[in-house]
Amino acid sequence: MEEVKKQVDVKKNVEETIISKIRELIVSKHLEPGDRLPAERELAQKFGVSRNQLRQAIQKLEFYGLVKKYPQSGTRISNIGVTALNNMMSDILQLQEPDLKSLVETRIILETNAVRLAATRRTEEQVKEIEKAHEAYSQKAIKGENAIEEDLMFHLKIAEASNNSVINSLMLVITPEIISHFIKNKVCDKEENYLLIKEHKAIVDAIREKTPEKAVLHLQDHFKDLYKYCNE
Structure with a gap:
């Protein structure tokens, strides 16, 4: 049971790191609302994570409506403004597991x-x-x-x-x-x-x-x- 908990904590920490890095790209204007995210392989290498770990973090952002996948157009940042994106990503990073x-x-x-x-x-x-x-x-x-x-x-x-x-x-x-x-x-x-x-x-x-x-x-x-x- 303890080993499983450790694995869950590691997964959560990696997700949080990836989300933080995407947020930094948005705040620094390397990515802007409406922009397409770089290719999965490129972004995974940039962040030093596996493609599967990157995919899971992006799925979480997609669940909260901060990114959206488009057929033949890739995944794009939601067009809701830098301030809103920054604040919402901060909120996601502070979310506790629901009791x-x-x-x-x-x-x-x-x-x-x-x-x-x-x-x-x-x-x-x-x-x-x-x-x-x-x-x-x-x-x-x-x-x-x-x-x-x-x-x-x-x-x-x-x-x-x-x-x-x-x-x-x-x-x-x-x-x-x-x-x-x-x-x-x-x-x-x-x-x-x-x-x-x-x-x-x-x-x-x-x-x-x-x-x-x-x-x-x-x-x-x-x-x-x-x-x-x-x-x-």
């Missing part, structure tokens, strides 16, 4: 809005996908089997049915870690699983019936343990 409680609070906010939108915007095909995910979860949960993946897919299908690409993307980022943590730390209990299946079914029915407020109420009931965790 579980913060992730849970964010998930509640995101999925409450996702289920409300899903109950308003969902297509018939998306309802079928949610029902399919619910059925896959139910079959395993009834037997007391590990259903982490199936539970994850159920909630992600709801986010997908919101037809809001930003909510869907953010849910893809934070949900797996949260669900894995909570389900792995629960003992398989058939009585509890039956209750979770019932709660899932109520959410599915509200989405199918296009009753957004009812969908939110059922989600809040399903999330009662998450609310308790956040208020501890």
